[in-house]
Amino acid sequence: MELPVISHSGPKAEGGGCASSGCGSAPDALAHLPDHIRAKVQDHPCYSEEAHHYFARMHVAVAPACNIQCNYCNRKYDCSNESRPGVVSELLTPDQAIRKVLAVAAEIPQMTVLGIAGPGDPLANPARTFDTFRQLSEKAPDIKLCVSTNGLSLPEHVDEIAKHNIDHVTITINCVDPEIGAQIYPWIYWQNKRIRGVEAARILIEQQQKGLEMLTARGILVKVNSVLIPGVNDQHLAEVSKIVKAKGAFLHNVMPLIAEAEHGTYYGLMGQPEPTAEQLQALQDECAGDMAMMRHCRQCRADAVGLLGEDRGDEFTMDKIDVMDIDYAAAMARRKEVHDAIIDQLEAKRGNAPAAAVDRGIPAGSRPVLMAVAGKNGVVAEHFGHAREFLIYEASPAGVRFIGHRKTELYCGGMDSCGDGDVIEAGASESLLDRNIRILEGCEVVLCAKIGYEPWGKLEAAGIAPNGEHAMEAIEDAVLAVYKEIAATGKLAPAVDSKKVA
Amino acid sequence: MALSITESCVNCWACVDVCPNDAIYPDRPHFMIDDMKCTECIGDHPDPQCAAICPIEMAIADELGVFLNPPGSLTGIPVEKLKELGLWREAA
Numbered sequence A: 001m002e003l004p005v006i007s008h009s010g011p012k013a014e015g016g017g018c019a020s021s022g023c024g025s026a027p028d029a030l031a032h033l034p035d036h037i038r039a040k041v042q043d044h045p046c047y048s049e050e051a052h053h054y055f056a057r058m059h060v061a062v063a064p065a066c067n068i069q070c071n072y073c074n075r076k077y078d079c080s081n082e083s084r085p086g087v088v089s090e091l092l093t094p095d096q097a098i099r100k101v102l103a104v105a106a107e108i109p110q111m112t113v114l115g116i117a118g119p120g121d122p123l124a125n126p127a128r129t130f131d132t133f134r135q136l137s138e139k140a141p142d143i144k145l146c147v148s149t150n151g152l153s154l155p156e157h158v159d160e161i162a163k164h165n166i167d168h169v170t171i172t173i174n175c176v177d178p179e180i181g182a183q184i185y186p187w188i189y190w191q192n193k194r195i196r197g198v199e200a201a202r203i204l205i206e207q208q209q210k211g212l213e214m215l216t217a218r219g220i221l222v223k224v225n226s227v228l229i230p231g232v233n234d235q236h237l238a239e240v241s242k243i244v245k246a247k248g249a250f251l252h253n254v255m256p257l258i259a260e261a262e263h264g265t266y267y268g269l270m271g272q273p274e275p276t277a278e279q280l281q282a283l284q285d286e287c288a289g290d291m292a293m294m295r296h297c298r299q300c301r302a303d304a305v306g307l308l309g310e311d312r313g314d315e316f317t318m319d320k321i322d323v324m325d326i327d328y329a330a331a332m333a334r335r336k337e338v339h340d341a342i343i344d345q346l347e348a349k350r351g352n353a354p355a356a357a358v359d360r361g362i363p364a365g366s367r368p369v370l371m372a373v374a375g376k377n378g379v380v381a382e383h384f385g386h387a388r389e390f391l392i393y394e395a396s397p398a399g400v401r402f403i404g405h406r407k408t409e410l411y412c413g414g415m416d417s418c419g420d421g422d423v424i425e426a427g428a429s430e431s432l433l434d435r436n437i438r439i440l441e442g443c444e445v446v447l448c449a450k451i452g453y454e455p456w457g458k459l460e461a462a463g464i465a466p467n468g469e470h471a472m473e474a475i476e477d478a479v480l481a482v483y484k485e486i487a488a489t490g491k492l493a494p495a496v497d498s499k500k501v502a
Numbered sequence B: 001m002a003l004s005i006t007e008s009c010v011n012c013w014a015c016v017d018v019c020p021n022d023a024i025y026p027d028r029p030h031f032m033i034d035d036m037k038c039t040e041c042i043g044d045h046p047d048p049q050c051a052a053i054c055p056i057e058m059a060i061a062d063e064l065g066v067f068l069n070p071p072g073s074l075t076g077i078p079v080e081k082l083k084e085l086g087l088w089r090e091a092a
């Protein structure tokens, strides 16, 4: 029996060779898409799990105004659905934004995508948003454009979007039922009035759905984001997913609610619970179907720069950009070379046989196992205490697949002081280490390059086996190897479920 | 007759874009309304537009210092909770 790395595309998995990409999904995770859409997304870092290792994206914060209020947002900070709250992005004029994009694209030739996502709603700032897009299409026509919106003023801007050749639009759709919407959106600004309650939600939903239909009718790619709000829309998002996909959204990305009291949002102050990692994963599985391409989404800030999961924004502040000496034409030529080389590399990988492992005695009915990996660049590379996030993989008799990532809080101050974070800060109910162990709920193994004595003990006590024996190995190979080790102990025997046995 | 912007303003530009009289201008520490230009939107709209779009409670006040969007009116956070957190003020 062969044990391929699973593709999300179903049975046809021969291209599935993303063996050491760190994302675990096969390159042909995009195979279900029509060719013209696949061509558009395959080098888009936010949409393609494999592309995000190679290509970079950036956001510019040119859109401060917003036309709705969400209960998970506090306008004193950035919008918390597209960007993380708590940090205010550097607001730029369109001219400054163009200077910044050109500087970044010269410095980071992997740069393929410019997005406008905030800090407010880009389409509530049409002049600033479209001025930025227009100038950039003139000066760097090779860079793809994308825009995110709450959808309220989307229908009136669809023609403009089509004109600027913006081929990726993200709409945040949290509900299709106004009664539910009224629990998420306290008001909207609509036709010169502030409108509240169910009426506001009804208008917003209508506009979102209309905008979605208009975009897909014009062949513009639409991704839908939803914020999972337990007790509000958790039971409802599967329905949302069905509807938006039926209308042609190519991707439905479910993101966890962030509701911390210190952000001062309605949900944060009112004690609205955030979803657990398990709740999120269950819903992502349900909504993603075969479109699980966004598991690597990192909810970037509105001014994020760089590869996904990194932010090099500090290198490109306006004062630094102003003194840079840039040859724009040469930069564009260099980008072309770099892009072509990456595409070639990806194509070559797509053509290769998958890094299939030969089965060594895993019984077909073995239960799947979740493992958390402190990984970097596709290998088991991080010290347990240094991991900013864990990549979650599922191993089963069918192979290894990437499930998602879970963010940690760093507790380890240095190589030798692991466990120092195991103190409970004043006012906190648990130590960071305990919290980090809690986010690993559901995982049976943690793979890392190294781990301290204290976390080791705590992990074991939590029923999670720490494993530092696969340091610097390709993640999928390591996960597979550990899965086989567990199988060999007989612990994976098919669960005897009397109810299922006929 | 004119409205004014208070120190609660977060400089988000929303009001600037919707003012029918171009009465609002960016300034530090916060945006300002030119009281020579502001008409409180009379003749243009039933509601003062800046106050209709502003996302921040207590950011816009009338000539008596009364907030057009008092605490709790936009977020729905109960007044008791706001008082408890020290986020409640009666007037500018």
Ligand code: SF4
Binding pocket: B002, B003, B018, B019, B020, B021, B022, B023, B024, B033, B037, B038, B039, B040, B041, B048, B049, B050, B051
């Ligand atoms: S009340 Fe009307 S005219 Fe006056 S500043 Fe606000 S929007 Fe402008």
Ligand code: SF4
Binding pocket: B005, B008, B009, B010, B011, B012, B013, B014, B015, B016, B031, B050, B053, B054, B055, B056, B059, B060
């Ligand atoms: S809308 Fe409100 S917060 Fe935004 S700039 Fe105007 S007064 Fe300030």
